[in-house]
Amino acid sequence: MALEAYRHVLRSARIAFQGDTRLLSAAKVEARLNFNNNRSLPADSDEAQQKIIEAQEVARILRQNVVQGERVTGAGKEEQRYQLRIHDETERGDNESIKKGTNLASAGGACCGGAT
């Protein structure tokens, strides 16, 4: 159960930080550390289950809501552009909220608070 979660976290990290060795190894170390810290919890305790669910959530967020950006080289000083790597599993909203929002303040909030 926990091993499965650990595997999912590692897999998601591999997708999220593809090609970024520094961040990928840091993510692995962090995952390892957190799993090790809770090693002593009995497997059937509520707390352990809670932690496993948390780990699965982390895996999901890494997979769906983290997008890598790389600065486009050769762009002028004024224009600093980033190329985003949006992959198959990145969560894409349908922008449903933008259609009904007429209140400017709330529309702005939705835009910046949106995860993707």
Add this chain to the structure above:
Amino acid sequence: MIRTALFQSARCASRSVTRTQLPASRAIAPCFSVPSTRYTPTLRYPGIRCYSAPAGLSKTEVEGRIMDILKNFDKVKDASKLSNTSHFSNDLGLDSLDTVEVVMAIEEEFSIEIPDKEADGILSIDKAVNYIIGQPDAH
């Protein structure tokens, strides 16, 4: 008059179509007697691709690559215990999280994805080798 001219040119055109296709059949049957100099090189068929049956991985190769992964895995303390049948936790002193990491490294090495159920069952080198050999996608 014009009708016969049309007819002739049509026949000529159809012949030229079959001609351009000829080199392909030549590649299949090399003894075909039409001299190749009659065709412009650009129309030449580049050759027949041979899709052979997958060669698969040999057991020794798979074993070697898995051993290399474990040799480079810094948590294996006693490399002398490394053998074809080493058990990850009993022989090599890896804990369950290390085992997951090893299996992930094996996945990466052979560019496959091992489903959770199977991955949980891979606890020793020979099991990993057998699993990889059984995977046609592994390379």
